[in-house]
Structures are given as C-alpha cells and as structure tokens.
Amino acid sequence: xxxxxxNYFNNWVSVLGLVIxxxxxxxxxxxPVIAPFDPEDLEIGRRATSPGATYWVGxxxxxxxxxxxxxxxxxxxxxxxxVAATVSTIVGIIIGSLAGFFGGWxxxxxxxxxxxxxxxxxxxxxxxxxxxxxxxxLNIIVAIALLTWPIIARLTRSxxxxxxxxxxxxxxxxxxxxxxxxxxxxxxPNAMGPVIVSATLLVGRxxxxxxxxxxLGLGDPSRISLGVMLYQSRPFVQxxxxxxxxxxxxxxxxxxxxxxxxxxMNDVINPHLNEGK
Amino acid sequence: MRNYVLGRLIQAIPLxxxxxxxxxxxxxSAPGDPIDLIIGEGDVSEELIQRTRAEFxxxxxxxxxxxxxxxxxxxxxxxxxVRYREDVLEIIISRLPASILLMGTSFVISSVIGIxxxxxxxxxxxxLADRIAVVISILGYxxxxxxLGLLVLKVFSLQLGWFPTQGMYNIRNPQExxxxxMDVMHHLVLPVFTYSAFQLALIFRVTRVxxxxxxxxxxxxxxRAKGVQERQVIFRHxxxxxxxxxVTVLGFNFSWLLAGSVLTxxxxxxxxxxxxxxxxxxxxxxxxLMGLFVVLSSFVVIVxxxxxxxxxxxxxxxxxx
Numbered sequence: 001x002x003x004x005x006x007n008y009f010n011n012w013v014s015v016l017g018l019v020i021x022x023x024x025x026x027x028x029x030x031x032p033v034i035a036p037f038d039p040e041d042l043e044i045g046r047r048a049t050s051p052g053a054t055y056w057v058g059x060x061x062x063x064x065x066x067x068x069x070x071x072x073x074x075x076x077x078x079x080x081x082x083v084a085a086t087v088s089t090i091v092g093i094i095i096g097s098l099a100g101f102f103g104g105w106x107x108x109x110x111x112x113x114x115x116x117x118x119x120x121x122x123x124x125x126x127x128x129x130x131x132x133x134x135x136x137x138l139n140i141i142v143a144i145a146l147l148t149w150p151i152i153a154r155l156t157r158s159x160x161x162x163x164x165x166x167x168x169x170x171x172x173x174x175x176x177x178x179x180x181x182x183x184x185x186x187x188x189p190n191a192m193g194p195v196i197v198s199a200t201l202l203v204g205r206x207x208x209x210x211x212x213x214x215x216l217g218l219g220d221p222s223r224i225s226l227g228v229m230l231y232q233s234r235p236f237v238q239x240x241x242x243x244x245x246x247x248x249x250x251x252x253x254x255x256x257x258x259x260x261x262x263x264x265m266n267d268v269i270n271p272h273l274n275e276g277k
Numbered sequence: 278m279r280n281y282v283l284g285r286l287i288q289a290i291p292l293x294x295x296x297x298x299x300x301x302x303x304x305x306s307a308p309g310d311p312i313d314l315i316i317g318e319g320d321v322s323e324e325l326i327q328r329t330r331a332e333f334x335x336x337x338x339x340x341x342x343x344x345x346x347x348x349x350x351x352x353x354x355x356x357x358x359v360r361y362r363e364d365v366l367e368i369i370i371s372r373l374p375a376s377i378l379l380m381g382t383s384f385v386i387s388s389v390i391g392i393x394x395x396x397x398x399x400x401x402x403x404x405l406a407d408r409i410a411v412v413i414s415i416l417g418y419x420x421x422x423x424x425l426g427l428l429v430l431k432v433f434s435l436q437l438g439w440f441p442t443q444g445m446y447n448i449r450n451p452q453e454x455x456x457x458x459m460d461v462m463h464h465l466v467l468p469v470f471t472y473s474a475f476q477l478a479l480i481f482r483v484t485r486v487x488x489x490x491x492x493x494x495x496x497x498x499x500x501r502a503k504g505v506q507e508r509q510v511i512f513r514h515x516x517x518x519x520x521x522x523x524v525t526v527l528g529f530n531f532s533w534l535l536a537g538s539v540l541t542x543x544x545x546x547x548x549x550x551x552x553x554x555x556x557x558x559x560x561x562x563x564x565x566l567m568g569l570f571v572v573l574s575s576f577v578v579i580v581x582x583x584x585x586x587x588x589x590x591x592x593x594x595x596x597x598x
Contacts, residue, residue: 116295116299119292119295119296119574119577119578120295120296120299120574121532121535121536121574121577122533123532123533123535123536123539124532124536124539124554124569124573124574125299125570127554127558127566127570128303128566128570129303131563132307133307133308134308204419208421212421212536215423215543216539216540216554216558217555217558218558230427233427234427237427237431237435238431241427241431244424244427244428244431248428251421251424252419252420252421255419255420255421256415256416259418263415
C-alpha cells in the first residue's frame, strides 16, 4: 500500500490535479479577502469593461467586477460539489455495506431500491426536482446527492461481497468481533480505495450538475455560483465574452482536477491496469 | 435469442412503470395543487380545469388517482402545455427530429473519429501521438458542454462570422430543396462540434484502453506467431473485440449524453427536445416539463435495454439463457 501511494505521488497527472484543486479551494477560502470589489456592486459607468489593470478579467453587462464575483462564486460551487458528494458517499457506503455484509432479503430490498434510482436519467430528475421544489442551494445539494448515491452503494456492496469471504474477516469473526466491528473495523477500511476514487469523481460531477442546472436557469437566485455567472453572461457573450470566460474556466479546472485525481488514484488502486508500462 | 429479447422486453415494463410512479409521486409531493402541474398555472378556463380534474380523477382517493394517471399516460395523454397551448405529446413529437439529427450526426462523427484514433494509438502506448491524444481527451472529457458551446459560439459565429449563431435554418431567408439541406447543415456544424467533444473523448478513452488490453491477449500473440500480417492482426482479430465495450459504455452513458444535448441545444437555440426543456423550465410550463421527463426517461430505459440486447447479439461468449 505504502509503495502504491509512493507511485501516486510519482504520477504527475494526479499531482497536477491535486494542485489545481488545492488552488481552487484556497481561492474559495480567501475569496472575499482577495476580491478587490464588492461582487454585487453594479455601476452603470463601467458596464462590460474589457479586462485590464483595474478589472483584471473585466466587468459584466451590469458593471460588476467578474474577478470579485468569480472568487466568491467558487465557494458556492465547491460547497455544492463537496457537500453533495460527501452526503451521497456516506449514504452509499451505509446502504452498500449493509447490503453486501448481510446479504439475503436485506440485500434484495436495498438493491431493488437502488435500481429504482438508477432507472431514471439523473440530470433530468435533478431538473424536475429543482424546478418543482425551488432552486435553493440546499435543494440542489439534496437533488444531486439523491441521484448519485446508488453508484457508491453498488461499488461498496461489490467490495463487501468479495472481502467478506477473506480469511482475515473469518479470523476476526472467530475471535469474537461484533458485526459492527467487522463492518467498520475490518471490511470497510479495505473497501475504501475504489470508493474514494468514485467520491472524488462525484465532486466534479456534482459541480458540473450544479453548473448545468444553473445554466438552465435553475441556480439559486440568492447565491452566485459559477454556473449562475455563466447563465447570466450567456445573452451578452457578444460584447462581454470575458464575463463567461473566467467562471467557465474555473468550472472546467475544477472538473479537470477531480478527473485527474480520479485517474491517478485508479492507477494506484488497480496497478494491473498499468502492466507493461 | 428470440426468447431472450422477449424476456428483456417484458422486464422493461416494470421499469417504465417505475418511471411513471416516480413522476406521479413528484407531481403529488411538490408544493401546490397537482392540477397546476398537469394543466399549468395561468389563465385556464374553469371548464378545462374541471374536465382535467375528472380525467385524472383528482377528486378521488390517491390510489384511484394513481391508476387514472397511469391509464392516461398509457392512452398517451400527457396533459396540455401552458405556453404552447397544445397537447404535450404532440409538441414533443414535433421537436424530436431536430434532436435526432443533432444526436445522430454527433454519434456517427464521434464514433468514427474516436474509434479510429483509439485503434491507432492503442498499440502505440506512451508514443508522442498517444500522449497528445490522451491529454486532449482528458481536456475534452472535463470541458462543460455549455461552456465549450459559448466559446465556440463567440469565436466561430460572433467573431469570425463563419456560422449562424442560432436555430436550425435561416428564418429570414427560407430555402427549399438542396438549399434547405445546405442551410440546415450550416447551422448544424457548431452544435455538433460542441456536443461531440465529450462523446468523442469518451469513445476514444474506452477504445484505447480496450485496445491496450486486447493486444496483449493470447490469440493476438498466436495470430502473430502464425505469421499473420500486422494489419490483419489488428483489423480481423483485435478490432472486433474492442467494439463491444464501446457499445456498452455509450449505451449506459446515454442519459448523460441526453443531458449534454439539452445543454447544447440551449446554447445554440437548436429547436429540439433540449431547448424545449429549457423553455419548459423558463416559463414554468410544468405539464410540458413532466411530459418531457416521462418521454426522456422512457428513452433511457429503452436504450439501456437495446444496449443489453445488442451486447449479447454481438458477443457470442455471452449465452442467451
């Protein structure tokens, strides 16, 4: 395992991903400090100013500073991505490990429920949910988490199915370990590898979903996210294209970083994929 | 084979019912009167409200409502659009060709390029071509389709003026015959380019990885040892075995591809189902939105089913039992 993680850091692709994600996170944390202007402050006199010394990446159609808005917006985008992915991962792990560990009727019921959530096209269900229940950050997070946990649940279940027959689990059971101890102490830690890879990819996918929803006009109107910025800049792309470029690049970088990290971790966890390298 | 296909078709029925049930639950758990979601808000005549109430049995107990909802949908009654003042299913059918044109063209183009590229670089792991292709594909894979669309629109349409900004044909100067075909193709270029980026990257990634695995298989070594020409080894022995996972990956990613088409159509005002969904959201046209959800979900169920059948039909190793 240690050697594998050593490989991970030798894999420059995933290190690049980590660095990008770290930079974006730092930007999100210190956003309000480095924002030179109030992100909501509109001034008619400086509408659609092109990038320059004062407005580093320009101002939008209402005269708001794009840089200040974007470094504020990334907080909401990252928050949605990370919280949605975390909730979805926790729910998925609980359901997947119960189904995989106990098997039988419990497995049967849980897997039927999982299938129901996988039948419907996720993005459209998110659109419908947010359209019906209102576009708030909370609803968007709930919608995304509700639609993505089955991926984690199935993965955890299949890991449990193969791990629970391992000898070390039998040994622990014979030495009197409780089911709780077996699930959380023995099996889960060894099942976490692939789960973490999927969870990382989920962060990117959740941010992308949030941006997609916002682009359809389903972003939280009281909070600026990167997707909301893109949505607002769309009609003005002819004369204020920079208002779309900067937030768009940030979404792209966020998704790219999670994909790079995911790819890199996949190489670590499935080293046989790299045979002959 | 026939029994298998029949069996799978029968399995699809409960899935479609699941979709309808979810839709029913959504309509009834959303805030507000369910009648608004079926008939829409706004100035609707009292007579139509009463008629719809009776049609969907909204004055009856919930389980009766459920069955009358299912009955109505099976009769292809998806309600009336608020904005278009038309039958929801009729609007959806009228928008279908535009979406099929966009998705179909992209599918063909990205499959051909993605597969050829994957086949080419697959056996050349870590060569310069391989590295360049991998970098471009991960960029394409991570690019939000709506952002790419905006960039392409700005550069090739607004800046350079090479392509029209939106729509499917020129409304001010309508063409006929070949002129119309050329006009539609001209409008199609940017949406197809935008929409293909993700799909192409996906197909390329899968083909490349599969090709790397296949090329190491024993039967390839055997073929080479027997003195079969390299070209023949690739095209007769390796290629058929790489195509299989591509079918599966595309089939099971169909719902994400549909989502991509919604966003692409929104950027370019392409008059398909995606743009229709955007309009339904913008105008709070709930009957249309729910109708679209039923239709698109059913598509996804059907495509997953077809993927399964095609997969088994082309892989002789998987039995039909």
